[in-house]
Amino acid sequence: MTYKSGGGYAIFSKDDMQLLEYSERGNPYKDVGKDNAYYAGPSEYYEKEETEFKNIKTDRKISIEKAKKIGEKTSEFVNSINILKRIEVKSLDSLQSINKNETTIEKSSESTGKEPVPIDQYRVVSKKYIDNKEYFQVNPYFAYNVYGTCTTVATQLLLGYNNWAKDGRLITNPNFLWGRSGEDISQNLNKPLHKDTISTTDAFYLCLLEEIDPEGYEQTITNNADKQEDMGGATIADAKRGILYYLENYVEETVRNQITVSTDYIFGVYNTIVTETNYNRPVMVGIKSYEEDGSLSTSGHMVVAYGYQTFDVAGENIDGIICHYGWHDDEEKGIIYNEVWVNSSWATCCLTFSTSHAHTDKFITYVNEEGETNEDTHILRCATCNRIAPTNNHAFSTYEKIDVFGERDGDPVKHIAKCYCGYTCEEEHSFYYYSRNNSTHIKKCSKCGHKKEEPHFQKYPGECWICCAKW
Secondary structure, eight states, X not given: OOOSTTSOEEEEOTTTOOEEEEESSOOTTTTSOGGGEEEOSTTOEEEEETTEEEETTTOOEEEHHHHHHHHHXXXXXXXXXXXXXXXXXXXXXXXXXXXXXXXXXXXXXXXXXXXXXXXXXXXXXXXXXXXXXXXXXXXXXXXXXXXXXXXXXXXXXXXXXXXXXXXXXXOOOGGGEEOTTSOXXXXXXXXXXXXXXXXXXXXXXXHHHHHHOHHHHHHHHTTOTTOGGGOOOOOXXXXXXXXXXXXXXXXXXXXXXXXXXXXXXXXXXXXXXXXXXXXXOOEEXXXXXXXXXXXXXXXXXXXXXXXXXXXXXXXXXEEEEEEEOSSOOBGGGTBOOSSEEEEGGGEEEEXXXXXXXXXXXXXXXXXXXXXXXXXXXXXXEETTTXXXXXXXXXXXXXXXXXSSTTEETTEEOEEEEEETTSOEXXXXXXXXXXXOSSSEEEXXXXXXXXXXXXXXXXXXXXXXXXXXXXX
């Protein structure tokens, strides 16, 4: 059902109205009749077409018989983990269609008899994003996610985020980075590798893919990536191995030794996601699924969770994760992938990434590729990991007098301002005045201390126009 005029959707189990998935933007079923809209788990949106079901995203089709097997196994799995007591995911052919009523969730005659819950009675118990949620919401560049490569894409997103949010300490190779506006910075070695380098490149993705999913890598470099059935597949353990490989070969030891990569499974997953989110760390999450023959998938789909949200519905809490699916949005089909709430029952494994590294910064003057000094900003460089990041404008703390240069009528009008990064520039004095006697006053620079005695300037008899002294 759509629940918000102009966009957004929510998906419920028909039997007990358990919330399974929702997003405040998009609607994958916007062009599908309500009697033909079906759901088989996170990101698995289907439209019934006579004797087949068509995946709305991929256009792949499966028969009703295969759909039943998937639905039956999915139902068994979700019930067995017992995270949500009442959740019951039926097979595709029996799961209720998405009802497009704007205000109330209506149930079919097969329901348990529970009264429909109005949307406005869904009370948010808790909701939390990581502080830097915009990294995932603006859709940084990541590789095209074909069937079977989601683990590598999720790894690319996770490491890309940590590089961006942690000031560039993880990805120091310019060939692995794109600028915020999409420019290639591989030749611009002096460009600070920080917030401007929001995205990682295909070169970085392939580096990870070769270790995480060798079969998928082989198919990719031989241009067979469009043959989805030929692609590989990877697990959360493969992702951990690939990350450790990258750290060992591309990250300095002093930084690598302060990084912890851990995995968790089944019952501890949601609590881990909540804990990591509270520490402002995104988590790679495995969402379990089933193959067309009804067998349990060894990998499912990998996403990156960067928030959580719990609803109170008629006195019962429903937990969910807010995640980036690792696919690019398809606005034509109404599918938005960068911010989707998924019922926590689907999350069966996760990988956490944390670092205790603290920068030991020093300031250096910023010189661009033409060798020109930047007059506005300087750079922070970590003495431990060599991370480079631009800071705010220069902060001048010391000033030196100019004895000869810039004199006007024998009086210097400028001084040298020095920033703690070493950058210097000429600057006009900042004078203030105070009276000495009835004939003269002193003008003094509040920064460098330069001072000079000069006669009063009388605009009116007995009053100096400059220092305001009266006599």
